[in-house]
Amino acid sequence: MRRSFSTSLARLTALGRFVPAACTLALLASPLPAAETLAESLAAELELARGSEIYLLIDTEGARLEVRSRGLVLDRVDIRRLGVKAWGPLLGARHDTDVELPTRSTITRGAPQRREIVVGGEAANGAGNGDDTPPAMTTPAVVGSYACVLDNGWLLQVRDHGEGDGLWGRLWEELSDPFDSRPASRDSHPTLVIELDTADTERLRHLFRRDRALLIR
Amino acid sequence: MDSPNESEPQTTATGEALDPSVAAASAGVSGSPAGRPRLRGLAWLAGAVLLVALLALATLDFYRLRPIELGRPLAAGDPTEVERLEARLAELEPRGPYVVVDSADNRLRLYRGDEQLLDTRCSTGTGTVLRDPASGRVWIFDTPTGRWQVRKKVRDPVWVKPDWAFIEEGESPPADPSERYDDVSLGDYGLYLGDGYIIHGTLFESLLGEPATHGCVRLGKKDLERLYNEVPIGASVFLY
Numbered sequence: 524m525r526r527s528f529s530t531s532l533a534r535l536t537a538l539g540r541f542v543p544a545a546c547t548l549a550l551l552a553s554p555l556p557a558a559e560t561l562a563e564s565l566a567a568e569l570e571l572a573r574g575s576e577i578y579l580l581i582d583t584e585g586a587r588l589e590v591r592s593r594g595l596v597l598d599r600v601d602i603r604r605l606g607v608k609a610w611g612p613l614l615g616a617r618h619d620t621d622v623e624l625p626t627r628s629t630i631t632r633g634a635p636q637r638r639e640i641v642v643g644g645e646a647a648n649g650a651g652n653g654d655d656t657p658p659a660m661t662t663p664a665v666v667g668s669y670a671c672v673l674d675n676g677w678l679l680q681v682r683d684h685g686e687g688d689g690l691w692g693r694l695w696e697e698l699s700d701p702f703d704s705r706p707a708s709r710d711s712h713p714t715l716v717i718e719l720d721t722a723d724t725e726r727l728r729h730l731f732r733r734d735r736a737l738l739i740r
Numbered sequence: 741m742d743s744p745n746e747s748e749p750q751t752t753a754t755g756e757a758l759d760p761s762v763a764a765a766s767a768g769v770s771g772s773p774a775g776r777p778r779l780r781g782l783a784w785l786a787g788a789v790l791l792v793a794l795l796a797l798a799t800l801d802f803y804r805l806r807p808i809e810l811g812r813p814l815a816a817g818d819p820t821e822v823e824r825l826e827a828r829l830a831e832l833e834p835r836g837p838y839v840v841v842d843s844a845d846n847r848l849r850l851y852r853g854d855e856q857l858l859d860t861r862c863s864t865g866t867g868t869v870l871r872d873p874a875s876g877r878v879w880i881f882d883t884p885t886g887r888w889q890v891r892k893k894v895r896d897p898v899w900v901k902p903d904w905a906f907i908e909e910g911e912s913p914p915a916d917p918s919e920r921y922d923d924v925s926l927g928d929y930g931l932y933l934g935d936g937y938i939i940h941g942t943l944f945e946s947l948l949g950e951p952a953t954h955g956c957v958r959l960g961k962k963d964l965e966r967l968y969n970e971v972p973i974g975a976s977v978f979l980y
Contacts, residue, residue, distance in 0.1 A: 560817030565825035575887040586810040594829035643907035
């Protein structure tokens with residue numbers, strides 16, 4: 524009987540291990556490709572590069588987020604994970620498996636920027652020419668996630684690559700995250716998610732502003 | 741009721757008395773004949789709960805992440821077209837020296853082509869918002885982004901202090917323009933980018949590497965001199 528119960532226990536344990544593994548496998552299946560050719564992407568970039576603005580390029584092949592202007596790469600950071608959030612059952616196929624990534628987008632509502640507001644006369648913080656003390660700007664707290672709205676209706680979430688690499692971490696993330704960034708309705712476009720290192724997430728926050736162009740290649 | 745008879749010590753198969761704690765542990769694993777159905781029932785219940793949970797996960801909709809495969813090359817398309825577009829992009833790149841300012845890390849870099857000539861600390865905008873309590877006017881002290889160009893270079897530049905420089909100190913902007921002139925604060929050289937933005941020197945080199953300005957780019961004395969000498973008028977300055 525002891526062996527019988529132990530066997531049952533072992534089976535339950537095995538099932539307990541199988542469930543998150545199966546969920547993770549289901550999550551990892553069917554990656555979404557960037558749907559276009561290099562020539563089309565270069566044509567879109569050329570159009571942007573003729574202007575004088577900074578634009579952002581998500582390079583899926585190189586797993587990098589690049590800051591560019593006039594075709595020059597000014598800065599680049601590694602993308603830890605890239606994905607699309609959309610409605611679907613946790614196990615099995617998603618409803619909108621034919622979703623295509625937007626090749627070119629423009630941010631219409633940027634990431635919130637943390638700013639110190641001072642009233643004239645209360646500043647005197649060294650930002651001017653008065654003294655040699657550091658400005659009284661508060662150091663921004665590291666916040667791991669911010670969101671933008673794109674002109675094509677997509678949402679863009681930039682977040683740091685925190686926990687979630689393990690099986691249980693992934694499962695927990697999938698179960699808990701809907702309550703963080705659920706769109707208004709199921710008719711909304713999916714959310715493009717970029718995961719960066721924590722430092723990069725915060726360092727590039729100021730670039731995710733209104734009118735910033737975003738290319739995905 | 742289901743527990744072993746507590747009045748008699750348990751014995752092993754060889755007749756040795758069993759330690760009560762070992763006996764209890766043993767009972768917990770194998771269970772008495774009366775306890776077995778209960779354990780079995782618990783196992784079935786756990787299995788049923790797990791099954792229901794799995795069915796719920798399989799049928800309920802979640803707003804969930806589907807990873808995109810990274811590292812997969814893009815289909816090239818027409819190779820001649822790719823070559824042509826890459827050449828046209830390359831034509832847009834600056835020919836001579838150019839400057840790149842990273843306002844997040846407060847670094848200024850000078851390049852000529854792919855060669856990096858200088859990488860040094862600077863100070864850029866604090867991002868602070870200044871509100872004038874009298875007029876309600878608001879200023880945001882950001883360093884702008886984008887590609888700018890050096891429009892003029894000036895030795896011993898004079899700063900014509902704008903209204904916010906007075907309001908920030910709790911003073912009223914002067915009516916007499918001569919009270920706005922400041923020939924000390926900008927250092928020895930100024931590279932003017934337009935819209936009031938300047939790459940200039942600073943009286944407070946200890947703040948280099950930190951956000952400390954109203955939007956201009958401050959450099960140390962030696963770096964500024966080098967930049968002044970090596971960057972021609974018309975050179976590109978990329979601010980991001």
